Amino acid sequence: MTASGKSRQPGLGWYVTGPLLAVVITVLGGALATQRWADCPHGMDAPTHAGLVTFMPFAWFGMTMLLVVLQAGLVALLPEETDAEVKWVVLFVAAGVLALLYISGAGPDTAPDGSCYGG
Numbered sequence: 055m056t057a058s059g060k061s062r063q064p065g066l067g068w069y070v071t072g073p074l075l076a077v078v079i080t081v082l083g084g085a086l087a088t089q090r091w092a093d094c095p096h097g098m099d100a101p102t103h104a105g106l107v108t109f110m111p112f113a114w115f116g117m118t119m120l121l122v123v124l125q126a127g128l129v130a131l132l133p134e135e136t137d138a139e140v141k142w143v144v145l146f147v148a149a150g151v152l153a154l155l156y157i158s159g160a161g162p163d164t165a166p167d168g169s170c171y172g173g
Contacts, residue, residue, distance in 0.1 A: 068129075068141075072121035075149040080114040083153055087160035094162055094170035106160060113160075117152050124148050 087106060128141045162170035 069122070069125060071145065072125050073118045075145070076114050076117035076121055076152075079117055079149060079153040079156060080110050083113070083156040083160060084110050086157050090161035091170070094164070109160070113156055117149075117156070120152065121145065121149060 084106065091106070125141075125145060128144060132141065164170055
């Protein structure tokens with residue numbers, strides 16, 4: 055409790071943000087990976103590549119679990135006096151790192167001859 059009597063514990067919005075960020079990352083990452091597959095020199099089209107679409111729910115679940123554990127860890131480990139902005143910045147940076155990992159992992163790799171293959 056602070057001097058004003060208000061608790062500095064995060065509210066429901068804090069705990070909903072992790073799963074929502076995971077949804078945004080999964081959809082955005084899927085769209086960017088689809089574009090990368092469509093840009094392959096030999097025209098491999100990601101919408102017909104069922105593995106990418108099938109993997110998205112698992113990616114969302116995994117990212118949600120990682121972000122929720124991070125959120126709970128931030129609340130439990132950081133002192134109560136820590137500014138809420140610090141926790142939000144850490145959460146969004148972690149979401150950005152997860153987005154970069156997902157986008158780079160879901161996109162194609164290009165062989166020296168210019169052909170694309172799954173990463």
